[in-house]
Amino acid sequence: MKKSGEIISGINFNQPQPQQAESNSQDVSEHAAQLVNLIFRELQGIFPAWKQAFADTETLNSAKRNWTKGFIENKILKVEQVRIGLNKARQASGDFIPSIGKFISWCNGDPEDFGLPKPQLAYREACQKAHELNPGQLNWSHQAVYSAARNTGFFELKSMPERDIFPVFERNYELICQQVMAGEPLQDIPKALTDETPKSIAEKNKAYHDVQQQKYLQQKGFDQLDNPREAMSEIYRMLGRK
Secondary structure, three states: OOOHHHHHHOOOOOOOOOOOOOOOHHHHHHHHHHHHHHHHHHHHHHOOOHHHOOOOHHHHHHHHHHHHHHHHHOOOOOHHHHHHHHHHHHHOOOOOOOOHHHHHHHHHOOHHHHOOOOHHHHHHHHHHHHOOOOHHHOOOOOHHHHHHHHHHOHHHHHHOOHHHHHHHHHHHHHHHHHHHHOOOOOOOOOOOOOOOOOOOHHHHHHHHHHHHHHHHHHHHOOOOOOOHHHHHHHHHHHOOOO
């Protein structure tokens, strides 16, 4: 079987490429070349100074071969990826055609291009819905938010302080966003390595009530005392209880 570089060198970029099934390296190379032909036609209409980069047909075809190699190496082979890249090209300032590296970064897109909310907004939604009886049956802004919440733990989201649980959720959400942006099906992600051993339900409940107690003490102004037990004793004293 020919190597992809040998196949690319033999492609005539002046002619439209036939549609092929992506079953081997030749099919992939020809599909990538087809996308590059489409992209260059669009880029020539977007950037008026494109002729300054490609003075003749030989230079243009050489550039197309390099772009095709870049697409294959970076797995830019989907029309949706190209659509995102071209949308960003239309929003770019300047008259000159972008480099292959710049255009590939445009094709990879940003989370917002895939309808993914920013991490802080996703976290707020996860915390809010973690208090519901059946979070999995609710309408989520994006399936990735629900998946990140489920991987983080609904109990943890509603019971742990933000400073402790948000970094865990953010890490999970980032990994799941990468799956979405790569066009992969959402899968459970490996747990982050920690020094803590898994907690029992009783330990989780105690941690939850400890957090709620601390919040109550702060609201009532007793958190300045040495410890929660002393603060609760003071509350009982004020209530006339021993």
